[in-house]
Amino acid sequence: MHPDAPNRLVLLTGPSGAGRSTALNALEDMGFETIDNLPLALAPTLLDGGLSRDMALGIDVRTRDFSPAALTTLLANIAQLTGQNAELVVLEAEAGVLANRYNETRRRHPMAPDGTPEAGIAIELEMLGALRDQATVLIDTSALSPHDLRAEIQRIFARSGGHDLAVSVQSFSYKRGLPLAADVVFDCRFLKNPHWQPDLRPLTGQDSRVADHIATDPRFAVFRDKVFDLLTFQLPAARDEGKAHFSVAFGCSGGKHRSVALAESIARGLATAGWGVSIRHRELERRALAPLDPVQR
Structure with a gap:
């Protein structure tokens, strides 16, 4: 992207354990203003005045009012409010990899707090599958370490000359x-x-x-x-x-x-x-x- 390009708006989502927090932190280190788990209903108010700097919003199943349909509606509203399209970044990983990551941390899955991580992962992957085709950027983190994911985010979103892709x-x-x-x-x-x-x-x-x-x-x-x-x-x-x-x-x-x-x-x-x-x-x-x-x- 050229240095004088318009400010960018990134919506970052993906299943729990796919690396959303790592990616959001990488964007913050690159100068993006980042907000995690902002209720979807508040996003239009936040963006009504336009973008004064690059911004990234972290969104997942824990976000209030979250659903694939609500996120799709938000993308359309953003285009009307700001006059530009938001970039939808979807992280994904194989179910087995997500399960291993949960087993390592012994955390409860937000979609199955009283069940197994595998049960919650299956529910979440089915819910988020509808967003895959809408993604501007799709990153498979199955084989990526946190360091690798940060490098990938930096590579994709770094401002530089060239072809802007x-x-x-x-x-x-x-x-x-x-x-x-x-x-x-x-x-x-x-x-x-x-x-x-x-x-x-x-x-x-x-x-x-x-x-x-x-x-x-x-x-x-x-x-x-x-x-x-x-x-x-x-x-x-x-x-x-x-x-x-x-x-x-x-x-x-x-x-x-x-x-x-x-x-x-x-x-x-x-x-x-x-x-x-x-x-x-x-x-x-x-x-x-x-x-x-x-x-x-």
Whole structure:
């Protein structure tokens, strides 16, 4: 975002345990005025005079008057009051991850104070599912530490020159499931697999020897170029639609070789084209084979 851009209004929501407080604190550290659990009925009064600075409102199931329908109505009212659209940031995480986080803290779930965390999580995920399609920014925190989430928020909302759209590129293994927050997913499993080369098997797609081996597949360059052309066509349209974040995912069998090499190649190309790009390798991070922090390019 350009330094002289209008002040931003962010509505931040997500299931309990997905990292809403961490994200809200990160926004506050970036200069946003933050208010947590403001009753939805009071938000129009707060915003009636316009925005004098960047503002972020934390909203969840504990917020008075909360419902997906009420939040949708609030978004429409904000557009009328301020003359600009609010950015709806939805955090999400796998149910099992949320349960583990609750078990670690031994907290009661707000949707099931007398029941198990799993019961409350199921209720909350069903309630919040209706907001997923309305999200301006959707972040899957399942594999993110609090530090990683802060870095992701800072990357997306930092004011800087450029294309005004944060692009994340990631690799993953189909064995562990699709990334929840990916806008587009590309399957790399048809490419030549370095796993079957004993000298390449221990390496990752970040190694030039692996990348060079994959590039010998005659389909590699064609695939990479077509994906790059598609993204450079689609990203401006996503930006013009008002999206603040766009996530691209590449998958292969193990998430170690082909998807990593493609993600690295595409990320470099997009960065060269002027897009603000970060890259993550989900399976490498789980195996401690890559840095946890997104690599800024």
